[in-house]
Amino acid sequence: MDDPSGEEQILRSELRWAVIAGAVVTVILVVMITAGIALHMNPPSNVETVDPKTLHIKGEFTEANLGTKVEPDGQVVTRIVTTQFAFVPHCVVVPANRPVTLRLASPDVLHGILVTGTNVNTMVVPGYVSQVHTVFTHTGDLLMPCHEFCGPGHSQMLATVRVVPAEQFSPGPDGRANCAGR
Amino acid sequence: MNSTKLESAGVTTTGADPEPTAAQLTAALAQTPRGAFALAGLTTGALLLAWLLLYFFVFIPRGSVG
Numbered sequence: 001m002d003d004p005s006g007e008e009q010i011l012r013s014e015l016r017w018a019v020i021a022g023a024v025v026t027v028i029l030v031v032m033i034t035a036g037i038a039l040h041m042n043p044p045s046n047v048e049t050v051d052p053k054t055l056h057i058k059g060e061f062t063e064a065n066l067g068t069k070v071e072p073d074g075q076v077v078t079r080i081v082t083t084q085f086a087f088v089p090h091c092v093v094v095p096a097n098r099p100v101t102l103r104l105a106s107p108d109v110l111h112g113i114l115v116t117g118t119n120v121n122t123m124v125v126p127g128y129v130s131q132v133h134t135v136f137t138h139t140g141d142l143l144m145p146c147h148e149f150c151g152p153g154h155s156q157m158l159a160t161v162r163v164v165p166a167e168q169f170s171p172g173p174d175g176r177a178n179c180a181g182r
Numbered sequence: 183m184n185s186t187k188l189e190s191a192g193v194t195t196t197g198a199d200p201e202p203t204a205a206q207l208t209a210a211l212a213q214t215p216r217g218a219f220a221l222a223g224l225t226t227g228a229l230l231l232a233w234l235l236l237y238f239f240v241f242i243p244r245g246s247v248g
Contacts, residue, residue: 006212013214020223024230031237042248119247133248 044122046131052107055081060129061105068092070175076100082111082124082146085153091160091179095169096139104130112148115161123148136163 036042055061061081067089068078076095081088082104094100104113106124114121117138122130136142146157162179171177202210 009214013219039246040248041246119244135246137245
């Protein structure tokens with residue numbers, strides 16, 4: 001190429017395009033980081049181990065302790081065990097417009113959950129406790145399927161998250177609430 | 183590109199010269215490809231717009247998660 005002005009034009013155009021591409025990436029990163037800091041929105045991240053072989057007989061995930069419970073400090077915590085091929089319990093009730101913590105564990109294989117219409121979405125890895133903090137804003141019965149292939153019954157592995165208005169959320173004296181008694 | 187390759191590819195032309203000269207190539211490559219930049223800019227802009235719309239009108243309204 002013998003025309004220096006043509007080369008300069010091309011170089012300027014390429015630099016301009018590099019700036020545009022960098023700006024696009026920057027905009028996306030700034031939006032995500034702002035939402036993470038200001039709105040506390042981030043991918044669930046919790047590194048907490050549990051023994052999958054004994055979680056059903058001792059500790060936090062024994063069957064009697066599953067479901068929704070209002071802890072003494074007022075936190076609403078819902079504990080669910082994901083198994084092949086059912087959620088235990090298969091229906092949980094949570095209050096609307098109130099911070100809820102979902103804690104999940106698996107005694108067998110990889111599972112995953114999402115709650116339709118919300119941003120609740122996490123894997124459940126054997127040996128670890130998955131934890132998601134969220135606020136449910138819409139009332140109703142939300143579907144919670146298993147979204148990580150876990151075997152032949154994976155497609156039948158469904159649970160219900162029943163979001164009720166705060167005034168209808170009536171835990172018992174022990175702080176527990178379930179779908180039957182609300 | 184030369185006539186041998188074009189012929190082996192089965193391309194035949196009548197009348198028009200299929201091979202650009204070196205000077206034509208140099209002249210074409212010396213120009214800024216404004217059309218390509220325009221197309222790339224439009225598509226990138228459309229993608230960014232779609233990302234922003236989904237983020238603010240679907241993701242954020244679905245509530246906090248952490």
